[in-house]
Amino acid sequence: MKVQIKDSKREYDGFFKVDKVVLQHEKFDGSMSKEIDRLNFNRGDTIAVILYNKTNESVVLVRQFRYPAYVDDGPGWLIECVAGIKDDGEVLVAKKEVLEETGYKAEELKLLTRFYPSPGGCSERISVYLAYVETREEIKDKYFGIDNEDIQVIEIPLVKAFEMIMNGEICDGKTIIGLFCLRDELEKS
Helix, strand or coil, rough: CCCCEEEEEEEEECCCEEEEEEEECCCCCCCCCCCCEEEEEEEECCEEEEEEEECCEEEEEEECCCCCCCCCCCCCCCECCCCEEECCCHHHHHHHHHHHHHHHCCCCCCEEEEEEECCCCCCCCCEEEEECCCCCCCCCCCECCCCCEEEEEEEEEEHHHHHHHHHHCCCHHHHHHHHHHHHHHHHHC
């Protein structure tokens, strides 16, 4: 199917970018649509990692404050899997984020899935990986993060993590998708 970009303008160029385009796209009947305006919020692609401890049958997650999840009476503090913006390469970023945010070393990573969390307005694509972990690097306490991040590391039995999804305590999309993919992966083994 064809897409014709008629005009493109960068509306915002900071930590993330916002582009406004005028376009036409091929319709299912083969004709071209009328010209339409669209905005694209471009924050880059994200790498997420589900950390699973086979011995304890638990997942290692992090809790941190997220302002967008605070507005409109949201909880603000979310329980999430480790994640970061993709820059150098997926596996390198994933291993770096795991160590920085949790103190665990992720030796091997397995790709579980890739998805677009909000394709109606954002070009971000999230790649979710699985890493098996046993023990953390020796680090003084269980609060991590850099660049003004305040991160609490928590280890939760996998069964409880699914209960927390059902009662709304875990409400982050990439984490929910990652945990369901982990469950499928464990059922295959």
